[in-house]
Amino acid sequence: MTPLQGCLLVSALLFAIGLAGAVTRRNAILALVGIELMLNAANLNFIAFWRYGPNPEALSGMMVVIFSIAIAAAEAAVGLALIIAIYRHYRTVNLDEMRNLKG
Amino acid sequence: MSPAFILIAIVTLFAAAAAMSLRNLVHCALSLVIALAGLAALYLNLGAQFVGFAQILVYVGAVAILIVFAVLLTRSDATPNQAILSPGWFTGIVVSAVVFATLGWAALNSPGLPKETPPAPVATVKNIGDLLMTRFVLPLEVIGLLLTAALIGAVIIAMKEESPNSSRSRGNEASLSGKSEPPHVGSYKAKEGGAP
Numbered sequence: 001m002t003p004l005q006g007c008l009l010v011s012a013l014l015f016a017i018g019l020a021g022a023v024t025r026r027n028a029i030l031a032l033v034g035i036e037l038m039l040n041a042a043n044l045n046f047i048a049f050w051r052y053g054p055n056p057e058a059l060s061g062m063m064v065v066i067f068s069i070a071i072a073a074a075e076a077a078v079g080l081a082l083i084i085a086i087y088r089h090y091r092t093v094n095l096d097e098m099r100n101l102k103g
Numbered sequence: 104m105s106p107a108f109i110l111i112a113i114v115t116l117f118a119a120a121a122a123m124s125l126r127n128l129v130h131c132a133l134s135l136v137i138a139l140a141g142l143a144a145l146y147l148n149l150g151a152q153f154v155g156f157a158q159i160l161v162y163v164g165a166v167a168i169l170i171v172f173a174v175l176l177t178r179s180d181a182t183p184n185q186a187i188l189s190p191g192w193f194t195g196i197v198v199s200a201v202v203f204a205t206l207g208w209a210a211l212n213s214p215g216l217p218k219e220t221p222p223a224p225v226a227t228v229k230n231i232g233d234l235l236m237t238r239f240v241l242p243l244e245v246i247g248l249l250l251t252a253a254l255i256g257a258v259i260i261a262m263k264e265e266s267p268n269s270s271r272s273r274g275n276e277a278s279l280s281g282k283s284e285p286p287h288v289g290s291y292k293a294k295e296g297g298a299p
Binding site (some may be wrong): 001005008013023024027029034044047057063066071074075082084097 | 109112169174176195203216260278
């Protein structure tokens with residue numbers, strides 16, 4: 001197993017853990033944490049391909065990761081603001097109890 | 104693969120699994136901090152210093168604090184009594200296992216992956232800054248605009264909205280014989296005043 005394949009396996013496992021958490025947990029905050037873990041797994045893939053792929057001096061993978069971190073920060077801020085607004089409305093963060101679209 | 108990489112990867116994966124499976128949400132947030140710091144260590148191990156420190160600054164510094172504040176503001180910091188997994192959890196686990204099997208099979212059997220390890224590339228902050236100011240200047244501006252818009256939007260969403268009845272009827276409150284409800288500025292205003 002080459003180092004690149006090791007990185008890819010770690011990233012795949014991290015993605016699967018994040019997906020399982022985002023799908024199965026009932027708390028909305030933890031679903032968001034699972035999405036963050038999936039984003040981080042994708043970032044690890046970019047860094048691994050930048051390090052072991054051809055033409056690393058163009059720094060393309062690194063640039064994608066820098067922009068992706070910025071987007072993830074914006075996503076976390078908006079997602080948590082939505083969760084807080086929903087909590088004010090429903091008095092719960094349980095995803096199974098948020099059923100009605102009409103407010 | 105160096106032993107350091109394997110060690111950091113194991114710590115990161117265990118912390119991520121703990122963050123997704125513990126009952127207490129504060130413990131979950133703290134495990135998430137360990138997982139994100141482990142990822143930063145992986146980036147440093149792979150030679151991406153700038154990205155590693157940006158990861159520590161943004162994730163360990165800001166996103167983790169945001170999550171802890173959200174846990175405390177939604178009062179879900181107590182250990183829940185009922186089930187923490189939704190009813191269809193088995194399907195979710197199976198789906199993610201299938202996803203992992205597919206990704207792992209692709210990673211192990213792809214013929215196009217480069218086999219040999221190239222020498223470590225140099226990625227100084229000067230190179231990154233040069234590229235950000237020349238080739239990637241348009242994405243940089245767009246990201247700045249996106250961050251500004253997203254943060255303003257987050258503040259507006261999380262702001263306590265004045266209920267439309269009270270704000271609209273405030274002008275003709277006298278003609279309505281004072282029947283309108285008083286504006287609901289209860290606990291949240293007091294709590295927001297205390298936060299810095």
